[in-house]
Amino acid sequence: MIGFKDAGAAARVLMSASLAVSLACADEAAAVGACRVQEDCTERQRCVFLGADERDGTCVQATSTPGFPGPGPFPIDVEFHDELDVLFIVDDSPAIAPRLAQLAGAMAPLVEVLRAVRPAPSLRFAVTTTDAGNPQCATTAERGALRMESCRARLGEFVAEGIDARTACTAGCSLDSLTLRPTPGREGEVAVRPWLEVAPSGDNLPDGVELAEALRCAVPQGVAGCEFTSPLASLEQVITRSEDAGDPAYGFLRETADLLVIVISAGNDCSVAPGHEAIFGDNEVFWGDLQPPDLSPAICWRAGAVCGGPGPVYDNCSPVDRGDDGERTSADAAVLTPTRHFADLLTRQYLLRNSIAIGAEVRLWTVGGVPPDYAEGQAITYADADDPAFQTQHGIGPACSGDAMAAPPAVRLLAASREFGLNAASICEDDWSDAFAQAATVASANLGSQCFRYCVRDADPDTPEIDAVCDFSLYQLGEGSTPVPTCVRQDGEWVSQGGSPRCIIVHTGPDISPRCAAKGSNAEFELRSTEAEPPGSWYLASCWQAWNPTADCPDL
Incomplete structure (x- = not known):
């Protein structure tokens, strides 16, 4: 996550405080009657629906008492997000062969975490390779093209240079093909897309196929690709294709969605800068002792990394910009595209999303050459x-080694991803289940129901079931506010009140999610909506924090 979000959020809280509607939360409020809608209560009461049970609401007195530690309700902006785009950039070089089976196996824990978000988010998954078109490799490079096909339909890609990794596909995937259903595009046109899409409104999966199974078949990319892996260049190519109306990938990256980029790479990043392809052709500066056709990715280490200390053990190593002559140079003249360029690319994606959907996140996560x-x-x-x-x-020794696997330090990938809020995982570990589950947990923290960041409690032991009472409003920049009712239960379903297209459920007590409970929250807000959120909108929750000296509850 990029750090400069908080300043904007703080500014919106100050704006919201001046606009907040008065609301309801009582320290010693007594239940004064049952209600099904707000009109069942008096003017100085609120109809409160808490938890997931079937009971009617409770009219709660909306008066302040000395038990509250402040002059009035505390307003805070709440940003509901229900869209996540996941892009896999997957190594398809021979070096990835020992880890293809566990890559397929890591899809289930990833999906399990994302599908546990409530309410269910809209998810998209796309895959491309680390083959961005290096001059040393065949012209059949993906160059950022999205691939959504069962590995069983391309088993020939799992055989190369004496390596036969076909069982990594056949053992983890049971689908001979992956025929997706057509879906509407950005302009409403209906076509088959090169990505998986799962949302509350439906999905594009073949009948009877689960999301985890589709990903197990689609994500592993084989071993016949280029050994000069260039995941950062592939990332830029995907973004370019997603914005090109003539490309099948057009529209994959939604401007309103959070973005999670997962890079799986057993090598170094060799993203060559345009105009400097000669370092893999006839410029021998970075070749070392090798000559064509035996050049190796060590070129990329010599061209893009610098180490401190005399060796053979170095104090540290980091990215560096070198020119065609091998000397340090400016970023504009570097033979490998500087990592700052890719960080700026993702920063622009973050800014784009936040100009449209306040609070959307962009994250880059690497599975590569780092210690377990x-x-x-x-x-x-x-x-x-x-x-x-x-x-x-590789030009350097391994940063990690494991069962039939060793990988050089991922210095360029780590430098590009450092400010985007996720750790890297080691490609040398023999099980990625926990790592992928952790990545999904971090990526889903911004989705679905939102944990109220302060602890809200009721101080009256006679009404322990009433833990938090809040009023909600939807705000649009330049448009003012619209009250949002709490949801009510009808025939076992949560529905809105008063004809509003949206409502909010307040979860408390045992109904709160483990995610919010782990944060010390005891109030969780879940948005239910029958229409898309207006661009540039956010919600305001105005809640009291009741003083309870016996509770482990932070003050405001």
Whole structure:
């Protein structure tokens, strides 16, 4: 997550405070009657519906008492998000072969976390490869093209250079094909899209196919791709294609959706800058002792990384901009596209989304050359390899090694992703289930119901079931506010009141989600809506925090 969101949120809270409608939350409020709609209560009462049971609402007195630690209700903006686009950029070089099976196996925990979000979000999943079109490789590179096809339909891509990884596909995937249903596009045209889409309104999956199974078949990309892996260039190509009305990928990246980019790469990033392709052709500066046709991705390490210390063990290594002559240069003259360029690209995506949907997040997560159980700030060992063949291949020793797997330090990927709020995971670990579940947990934190960031409690032991009473409003920049009712239960379903197309459920007590409980919240807001949210809109929750000296509850 980019850090500059909070300033804007704080500004909106100040704006909202001046616009807030008065609301209801009582410290020693007594239940004075049952209600089904607000009109059942008096002017100084609120009809409150809490929890997921079938009971009627309760009229609660809306008067302040000395039990409250402030002069009035505390307003805070609440941003409901229900869209997430997930882009997989998957290594398809021979080096990924030992991890293809566990890549397929990690899809179930990823899906389990995302599908647990309430209410169910609108999810999109797309896949491309790390083959961005390096001059050393065949001209059949994906170059950011989205691929949505069962691996069983392309088993030939799982065989290359004496490697046969077909069982990694057939063991994890049971679908001979993945025939998707047509869906409307950005302009409303209906066609088959090169991505998976699952939403409360429907999905484009084949009949009887679960999302996790479709991803197990679609995400592994084989081993026949380019060894000069360029995931950052592939990311830029996907963004360009998504904005090109003539490309099948057009419209994949929704301007109103959160974005999670997952890069799986066993190599270094070799994203060559336009006009500098000669470093893989006839410019020998970065070749070391090799000559064509035996050039290796070590070119990319020499061209894009610098290490401190004399070696063979180095103090640290980091990205560097080098020119065609091998010397340090400006970013504009670098032979590999600077990592700052890709960070700025994702920052622009963040700003674009926040100009339309306030609070949308953009995250980049890497599964690559870092130590097992890697955490942000953890030291990475930088040293020349004991194995001469590994040193020749990568230009540096491995940052991690495991069962049939070793990977060089992912210095360029880490530099590009550092400000986007997710840790990296080690490609050398033999099970990615926990790592993918963690990535999904972080990515889904901005989706669905929202945890009220302060602890809201009722101080009256006679009404313990009433933990939080809040009023809600929908705000649009330049348009003012519209009251939003709480939802009511009818025939076992939550419905809105007064003809409003939206309503909000306040979850408390045992009905609160583990995610919100873990944050110390005891109030959780869930939006139910029958129409799209207006652009540039957000919600205001005005709630009291009742003083309860025996509760482990932070003050406002």
